[in-house]
Amino acid sequence: MKVIIDRIRSTLPAVNDDILGYIKDILETNKSDYIDFQEVEDALRPILEEVAHNKKEQEAITDLCQFVVDQLRLETLPNGHNSTNEPKKLLAPVSIGHYSGTTYDEISSALFNMSDRTNIKPLNESTTVSQKKLEKVEAKLREKQEKRARDVVTNGENKVQPKLEDAVVSQATNKRLLADNENTDSTSKSFDIHIDNFDVSYGNKMLILGGTLDLIYGRRYGFVGRNGLGKSTLLRVMANRNLVLPAHIRILHVEQEIEGTDTIALQSVLECDERRNALLTEEKEINKRLHLSNGSSAAQDNFISKRLTAIYAELESIEADKAESRAAVILCGLGFSPQMQGMATKQFSGGWRMRLALARALFSKPDLLLLDEPTNMLDLKAIIWLENYLQTWKSTILVVSHDRTFLNTVATDILHLNAQKVDSYRGNYDTFVSARSERLKNQQREYEAQKEYRDHIQVFIDRFRYNANRAAQVQSKLKLIEKLPILRPVDKELEVHFKFPDPEPLHGTILQLDEVAFAYSKNSPLLLNNINLSANLSSRICIMGENGSGKTTLLKLLVEELEPLKGQRHGHRNLALGYFTQHFVDQLPMNVNCVEVLQARFPGKPIEQYRTELGRFGITGDTALQSVMSLSGGQKCRVAFSLMCMKNPHILILDEPTNHLDMETIEALADAIKKFQGGVVLVSHDELLIKRVCTEAWLCRNGSVTALEYGFEQYKKLIESELQY
Structure with missing residues (x-):
């Protein structure tokens, strides 16, 4: 790859490191896709033409693309080049004409991928590449990747299934925000969450582009949108802190069932309160040490006494004596009978273990609770109990749910994922439906008004385009159109339609x-x-x-x-x-x-x-x-x-x-x-x-x-x- 970069530098001296890095990323990502001249020319020519400053450099681009093809063919051959003392053999046909103007050593280095050429430093002149052309190149790359993924799935008898990738996250941050997040000792901590300008992709699919998310502490957010748009993925990357979140905020994501062990259900819920468990463990250790020690100094006794007093005071402040009854109430509300609360977690099915995971989350009271379809595992009795319980929740909730009644009861705000953006609405789900409908109507009216205005100007331009007396006015109108914002139609969601096949008629009770x-x-x-x-x-x-x-x-x-x-x-x-x-x-x-x-x-x-x-x-x-x-x-x-x-x-x-x-x-x-x-x-x-x-x-x-x-x-x-x- 170094040989290719050096050749581009020597052919087009005005190219800068940013452009070279971009080209390198394109070629290294899928080398095997660019052993065809047309593929390379389609990908690189729009970029290289932007940095070619004269006719000679423009004409050299074709030779440069052929050089890239020849070099990539060498690099993608099996076993690579020969590293022994045996005579080196050319493993692919190469057009020597494309190496004119170089020395013998440079040709040898290019043919056998020996990276020993002296780097040619680019000029300090800054260059830019058309953003539209870059977007076209990236679109073509995405199309190739998607086609290759489809080909893998339908590869005849020898099927090689694609492995699911993890979500990829990028986020624009500033040093001040990072410093604030790391300062966990600050007495003025805020539990509000603001995530600005972030992208989330999964495999080749962009889920969220330039997203913004604001979660105010104490509010309950319902997260809605079509299947497959990335709601669960966003919850997952937040829970894993792939997005930058304040370090002092405790996040709990209820996604997977707990592991089945010999621990009884009630104890499993109590164990998730780490602070209470640590205090009780320390109290037991201190009492055990006191019991075993025969004679200790007055200073040591005084220290132990003070520490025990502090532990008891802290246990009282967190109402540790009420923890067991609070855990039992939560389990009972989620459908666990007193007998079930005393059963080992390994005795429960997957659905009941999911309820245990939810119970642990409710008991531990995190600063940000992330719930993904919590009503799926619950019957109506447990859903009604959960609705009432969450209405008294003190911290922040972000819940993905398809249950309209649940969202109407619980949510104070709705986040809507659509067209790779997250839009925020105040109120419950019914309020969101009404507000979104009104927003779409306003957007449609604005679109039609803009289109009518553009069409009016365009009629004038078309009418007087070739009228010399109106040339100045036509030019003025053309500039006016260029300054207008890009006209985009309203992005409406496609309607969903199901159809069950009609059966043959049967009569009576069947x-x-x-x-x-x-x-x-x-x-x-x-x-x-x-x-x-x-x-x-x-x-x-x-x-x-x-x-x-x-x-x-x-x-x-x-x-x-x-x-x-x-x-x-x-x-x-x-x-x-x-x-x-x-x-x-x-x-x-x-x-x-x-x-x-x-x-x-x-x-x-x-x-x-x-x-x-x-x-x-x-x-x-x-x-x-x-x-x-x-x-x-x-x-x-x-x-x-x-x-x-x-x-x-x-x-x-x-x-x-x-x-x-x-x-x-x-x-x-x-x-x-x-x-x-x-x-x-x-x-x-x-x-x-x-x-x-x-x-x-x-x-x-x-x-x-x-x-x-x-x-x-x-x-x-x-x-x-x-x-x-």
């Missing part, structure tokens, strides 16, 4: 449970007993109940994944069921693309049919050829819907289908269900979906399933009456 009872073993008590439930093509049934009440078990009985201990399940002989489970998304194969997922489960169909099924749920174009690993949770959910619909089901059995979907997609799902010509049996805690879709409500509780005459509102009032704070 699915029924008669006096069904079930237990997971003969010795265990009945989980469900005397269950009677029926569905037809017009059914819109919602099954509600707390976690562990048997809702998922009931669905498994309907789809014949479980056999009843007594009673019968009746189904039409031509009945086809589509079953979406809570864990469907996590069970998708990660190292194949979306089309291959459907192809593996339903082989022998034309590729167009797989693409059509994916297209029903918005997986179109190149997205259908991406590996499942690279998709967002919402996109994986859409693939799961496509897989479910390959059999043209008569009844959809949906178990918590909204967990990974954004709000616009939930609305699209609700519309699709309403238009579906088959039946639906739904388990969900999403109030919006239930109210828009379901006409029947069934409560699963205490081993029985009973109809609720007033639907979701009746269940919600029942839960609220039972809550304890």
Whole structure:
């Protein structure tokens, strides 16, 4: 690479180090892409033309590009150049004509990549490169990288799956801000957070560009936006402090379930209070030392006495004696019974360990609490408790959620991620929807007014362009247009549309449970007993109940994944069921693309049919050829819907289908269900979906399933009456 840089310097003396560094980065990033002359010329010519000051230098650019190609071909050959004493052989054809004007040693150095030429210092003259041309070059590079990524995914039999990269963060900071952040001893600490001018990218995709984030201490921020735009990624880079944040601010990110150990649940929550644990440990050590020591000096006794007094005072100030009861209240609110609070964490499933992680976060009271879809793991009772608990939260919360009711109750502000920017709105989610709608209308009016003004000027220019008497006016108008701000249309989000395939007609009751009872073993008590439930093509049934009440078990009985201990399940002989489970998304194969997922489960169909099924749920174009690993949770959910619909089901059995979907997609799902010509049996805690879709409500509780005459509102009032704070 040094040989190439030296050659550019000698050919174009006006080039500066910044431009050379930029060229070096381009070539070193993907050497194998630039062994073709046209590729190199497309990438480098726009840059080099800016620093060529005469006709001779302009003409030399073609030879310079060919030199770069020849050199890169040498560097990318297998095994590199020969480092032994054997005669050196030229491993690729090189046009010697492009080395005219150089010495024999310089030619040898170039051909065999021997970096022993004397550096030619560039002139001190400063040069600039057109920003537009640089952007065009970068756009072409991104297109090549994306094409190469797609080629890797669809590389025939020998598939090499891309490895997911970590998010890349850049941030403009100043020394004063860094000094303030490092000064943790300051008595005037601020717990407000201001992050200015930062970029976040993931792989080849730019998620946030020139973003600004302001979080005022004590406010609760709901973070919304479409799936896959980077909400969870931003929370992750904040938690990892990849962005510069004040050092004294304690951040806690609830993202992963805790590790299962022999520690009981209650103790696991208590352990996360490091200050309390350190004081209690020190108190025990001091008392142990006192017990073992036979005789100590008066000075030592006096010191120990003072230290114990200080420890007890500090424990009293943090209300350490109330810690256990506070932890128990949090666990109880999140659904842990007194018996469960005494169980080892390794005895809990993943969903319950996630609840434990949330409980630990609430108990430790960080300065900034980051929550990513906290309602996914909770039933309605726990969600209502959490809503009320967070309304009394003293520090700052940033929560990603798709639950509209939750955001309306908890959020004091909304952050909206769209078009690589984070916009801030005061108020809850409903206020945000109204304010954003008004903002878009104003932007559209402004755009139309600007366009009308430009068009008016352009009409004058076109009319008198060739009129000598109006030449001065035309020039004035042209300059006026150049000074106007860039005209950009309003960036509106694409609407989401889902469509379930219409099934073949079946008449009457096509699915029924008669006096069904079930237990997971003969010795265990009945989980469900005397269950009677029926569905037809017009059914819109919602099954509600707390976690562990048997809702998922009931669905498994309907789809014949479980056999009843007594009673019968009746189904039409031509009945086809589509079953979406809570864990469907996590069970998708990660190292194949979306089309291959459907192809593996339903082989022998034309590729167009797989693409059509994916297209029903918005997986179109190149997205259908991406590996499942690279998709967002919402996109994986859409693939799961496509897989479910390959059999043209008569009844959809949906178990918590909204967990990974954004709000616009939930609305699209609700519309699709309403238009579906088959039946639906739904388990969900999403109030919006239930109210828009379901006409029947069934409560699963205490081993029985009973109809609720007033639907979701009746269940919600029942839960609220039972809550304890």
